[in-house]
Amino acid sequence: MYSSVDVIWTLIGAALVFFMQAGFALCEAGMTRAKNTGNILMKNLMDFCIGTPVYWFVGFGIMFGGTGALIGGFDPFIRGTYDFGTLPLYCYVIFQTVFCATAATIVSGSMAERTNFKAYCIYSAMISLLVYPISGHWIWGGGWLSQLGFHDFAGSTAVHMVGGVSACIGASILGPRIGKYKDGKPRAILGHNLTAAALGVFILWFCWFGFNGTSTVAMSTDENMLSASLIFMNTNMAAAVATCTVMIFTWIRYKKPDVSMSLNGSLAGLVAITAGCDKVSPTGAFFIGLTAGILLVLAVEFFDKVAKVDDPVGAISVHGVCGAAGTILTGLFATDSGLFYGGGFHFLGVQILGVASVFLWVVVTMNIIFRVIDKLVGLRVPADVEIDGLDYHEHGLVSAYSGFSITDVSTGMEENANTDIGEADYEKASRKQKEIAVPVMRTETIGETTGMYKISIIAKHSKYEALKQALNQIGVTGMTVTQVMGCGIQKGLSERYRGIPMDVTVLPKMKIEVIVGNIPVEKVIETAKKALYTGHIGDGKIFVYDVKKVVKVRTGEEDLDALNDVE
Numbered sequence: 001m002y003s004s005v006d007v008i009w010t011l012i013g014a015a016l017v018f019f020m021q022a023g024f025a026l027c028e029a030g031m032t033r034a035k036n037t038g039n040i041l042m043k044n045l046m047d048f049c050i051g052t053p054v055y056w057f058v059g060f061g062i063m064f065g066g067t068g069a070l071i072g073g074f075d076p077f078i079r080g081t082y083d084f085g086t087l088p089l090y091c092y093v094i095f096q097t098v099f100c101a102t103a104a105t106i107v108s109g110s111m112a113e114r115t116n117f118k119a120y121c122i123y124s125a126m127i128s129l130l131v132y133p134i135s136g137h138w139i140w141g142g143g144w145l146s147q148l149g150f151h152d153f154a155g156s157t158a159v160h161m162v163g164g165v166s167a168c169i170g171a172s173i174l175g176p177r178i179g180k181y182k183d184g185k186p187r188a189i190l191g192h193n194l195t196a197a198a199l200g201v202f203i204l205w206f207c208w209f210g211f212n213g214t215s216t217v218a219m220s221t222d223e224n225m226l227s228a229s230l231i232f233m234n235t236n237m238a239a240a241v242a243t244c245t246v247m248i249f250t251w252i253r254y255k256k257p258d259v260s261m262s263l264n265g266s267l268a269g270l271v272a273i274t275a276g277c278d279k280v281s282p283t284g285a286f287f288i289g290l291t292a293g294i295l296l297v298l299a300v301e302f303f304d305k306v307a308k309v310d311d312p313v314g315a316i317s318v319h320g321v322c323g324a325a326g327t328i329l330t331g332l333f334a335t336d337s338g339l340f341y342g343g344g345f346h347f348l349g350v351q352i353l354g355v356a357s358v359f360l361w362v363v364v365t366m367n368i369i370f371r372v373i374d375k376l377v378g379l380r381v382p383a384d385v386e387i388d389g390l391d392y393h394e395h396g397l398v399s400a401y402s403g404f405s406i407t408d409v410s411t412g413m414e415e416n417a418n419t420d421i422g423e424a425d426y427e428k429a430s431r432k433q434k435e436i437a438v439p440v441m442r443t444e445t446i447g448e449t450t451g452m453y454k455i456s457i458i459a460k461h462s463k464y465e466a467l468k469q470a471l472n473q474i475g476v477t478g479m480t481v482t483q484v485m486g487c488g489i490q491k492g493l494s495e496r497y498r499g500i501p502m503d504v505t506v507l508p509k510m511k512i513e514v515i516v517g518n519i520p521v522e523k524v525i526e527t528a529k530k531a532l533y534t535g536h537i538g539d540g541k542i543f544v545y546d547v548k549k550v551v552k553v554r555t556g557e558e559d560l561d562a563l564n565d566v567e
Contacts, residue, residue, distance in 0.1 A: 003086035005220040010087055010095050013214020016207045017098040021048050021105060023203035027267075028109040030197030031260060031313045033189070035389025036113045037400035043120055047105040048098075050121060051128035055100045060093055062133035067142035071134060087217060095217065099159055102211075103132045106163025109313030110171045114178075114386050117394045119379045123170070126369045132162055135358045149347065150354035151334070153231075154215040156275030156326040157358050164320020165362040168309060173370050174380050176310035178387060186304045188497035189312065194259060201263045208235055208270045212277045227278055234277045235270065238289035242269025245293025253297065254496045261297060261498055264314045268296040271319055272326030276334055284333030291329060292322045301499045314498070324355045450559060452547040453521050455528075457512040458486065459540040463532050464510045470531040471514065474523060478563075480513040509540070515547060517560045 025044035029037045061075030064082065073080070084092040104127050111120070138145040139158045152158050180187060191197060212235045218224045246265030250258035272292035273285055280288065299317035303309045309316065331348030332339045339348050373379055381390065391397040459467055464481070471479065486509050516524055525542055532540050552562035 001086065002088055003218070003220045006086040006218045007088065007091050009214055009219035010091055010217045013210040013217075014091075014095045014098050016210025016214070017095075017102060018048070020098075020102055020204055020207040020211065021045075023200045023207060024102075024105050024108070025200065026196045026203065027200030027263075028112060028313050030193040030195065030200060031109070031191035032112045033389070034192040034399070034401060035391055037192075037391060038395050038397040039117065039390035040108065040112055041400070042117070042395060043108045043124075044105055046121055047108065047124050048101040050124045051101045051104050052097055054125050054128040055097050055133070056093070057129075059100060059128050059130075059133040060096060062130070063096070063137045063141045068137075069144040069147070070138070072137045072141050072143075085218075086220065092217070095214075099155060099211075100128050100132050100136075103155075103159045103163045103166075104128055106160065106315050106319045107167040107170055110167035110311045110315045111174055112312045113390065114174055114380050115170075115390075116378050116381050117390070118377050119373045122373050122377065123369065127162075127166060127366075131166070131362060131365050131369070132159075135162060135361050138358070139354070145350075145354045145357065148350050148353070150350050151279065151330055151347075152275045152327055152354070153278045154212045154274045156271060156273075156323040156330075157355055160271045160274065160319040160323035161327070161355065161358060162362055164316050164318070164323055165359055166366045167311070168303075168316045168320055169363060169366040170370055170379075171309050171311055171316065172307075173367075173374065174310075176308065177312070178383060180310045181308065184308075186308070186500050188500045190497055191260065191312075197260065197263055201266050205239055205266055205270065208239070208274075212274055216278075231277045233282055234273055234280060234285035237282050237285040238273035238277075238292065239266050239269040241286050241289030242266065242272070242293040242296070245290050246296060249294060249297050250499070254499060256496070258496070258498060261300065261314075264300070264318050265293050265296055267318045268292040268322040272322045272329065274323075275327040276330030279330060279334040279336060280338075281333075281335055284329075284335070284338075288326055288329050288333060291325060295321055295325055297499065304498070304500060324359065327351055327355050450546070450548060452515060452517045452550060452559065452563070454545040454547050455514050455516065455521065455524055456543040456545070457514075457528050457532075457540065458484070458542075459510050459512060459532050460538065461508060461510055463540070464512070467512060467528060467531040470527050471524070474527050475519050476514050476516065476524060478514065482511040482513075484509050484511045507538070515550065515563060517563050 021044055025041050028044065029040045032040060056078060057076055058074065060078050061080070062072050065073030065075040065080055078089070078093060082089050082092075104124050107123070107127070108120075136158050137143045139150060139152050140146065177189060180189060209232055213228050213231045216224055216228050216231070219228060243262055243265045246268070247257045247262045250256070250261050269289040269292050272288050273280075276284070276288070296314070296317050299321040300311075300314050303311055303316055311317070328348070328351050330338070331351035333341075334343065334347065335341050337343035337347040339345060370379060380386075381393070385393040391400055457467065468479070485507065487507055514524065521544060525544070528542055549559065550562040551558050555562075
């Protein structure tokens with residue numbers, strides 16, 4: 001007998017889990033460079049759109065089409081008979097479909113900025129067709145782990161660890177991005193839009209209430225309502241505690257609280273609590289979030305510095321490491337069978353066995369899949385495509401931000417900052433650029449000065465308004481203002497991004513240019529010096545140039561007449 005309450009509850013949950021795709025897209029796009037934004041968005045779109053028909057065609061049958069120990073069955077287009085209690089067949093199918101798509105989309109961020117789009121589409125089909133459904137059957141479809149009592153309520157292992165381990169395999173085979181490592185040491189490659197990344201995390205947090213809460217797939221009894229309330233409470237608790245933990249941990253470790261790492265901390269807590277959100281108390285959720293926050297920071301550092309696996313968004317650490325940890329911690333904190341509640345070692349042992357077996361399954365299958373794809377179509381784009389950006393070469397998109405100027409200064413990459421993709425590919429790209437370059441023609445300035453001067457002022461952003469007002473007071477009204485990046489003899493500041501020392505060799509500055517003829521140059525210089533002076537390094541520089549000629553286009557007036565705005 002179907003229940004309208006249960007159906008509505010489950011369908012709302014399916015919609016929320018689907019909306020996680022938007023959160024992942026924003027988070028991944030924000031934590032990568034602007035020149036690859038369109039590619040990131042396209043991959044997140046296609047994860048879902050490829051996975052949906054593939055999962056309908058064969059994946060769902062493999063997962064739920066029988067109670068065999070290793071595999072469900074083969075039921076193309078879901079034509080068999082199923083019993084999902086108070087839910088109609090397709091209500092349950094769409095709910096499981098969005099979970100499958102989530103596992104697939106996790107990989108996108110770790111393989112960002114250097115993956116062949118065709119190869120990624122094939123991967124997306126294979127994980128939805130085979131990898132996720134088989135391990136999902138073991139856990140949720142009546143397979144051998146389910147029979148042993150393995151507990152993964154909403155998918156810390158079934159969804160997140162599968163995606164995280166797949167991401168690790170893919171990123172390892174791909175190799176790091178150009179410029180990521182120099183002399184064996186990691187270099188920070190900053191994301192271009194922290195606002196988008198933060199919005200993505202908030203969307204994911206919001207949708208996680210559906211991801212975990214509606215996994216009860218029922219809301220028609222008092223027991224369902226109590227369970228869902230506890231799940232919501234635990235989900236929020238773990239995420240909040242993990243975020244606070246990462247903030248404090250990075251504050252101590254790096255001397256400043258790391259913003260992007262703290263955003264990942266929220267996701268780490270959400271991933272970790274997903275397995276046991278229905279079986280632990282809020283106290284257990286607190287300690288699971290605390291553990292996830294510490295593990296996240298250490299894992300990000302490990303993959304960057306020790307394993308040298310380039311993960312632009314930290315998905316391996318968030319989903320792989322914290323997914324596995326959260327599943328195992330359920331064996332400690334479950335109030336009915338956990339080790340800390342007198343349940344003994346049996347349940348904990350089953351949880352560890354489940355994590356290990358799924359890990360091994362994904363490592364073997366994804367290694368085969370990625371290497372076959374690499375042989376067939378090539379997993380990585382050529383060096384020149386990576387340098388120019390995937391948006392242009394893979395999608396014909398000049399910029400995902402048409403009308404906006406976004407400067408990519410995140411790497412400070414030198415021409416010889418190559419990685420293991422090979423010197424030959426990079427040199428080939430460099431030669432190609434040199435061949436099409438226009439030769440520079442140099443001429444010498446001849447003749448006397450005209451009495452007109454160009455004054456170029458490099459200043460701090462914070463001093464721009466004061467400088468503008470001071471120049472206006474002495475009669476300088478026309479100016480050209482540009483936001484620039486640069487450094488003086490101080491060579492910038494040394495900071496950290498996601499735990500990696502970041503040499504900020506160029507800093508944001510304002511460049512103000514004015515042309516004067518009737519106003520004494522020295523008066524302009526003295527005015528600017530008074531407006532900009534603080535006595536600290538970085539106050540700026542003033543450059544003075546002779547101007548040979550000025551032409552006002554509208555009237556044809558030249559030189560001093562062109563500088564005056566009198567009709």
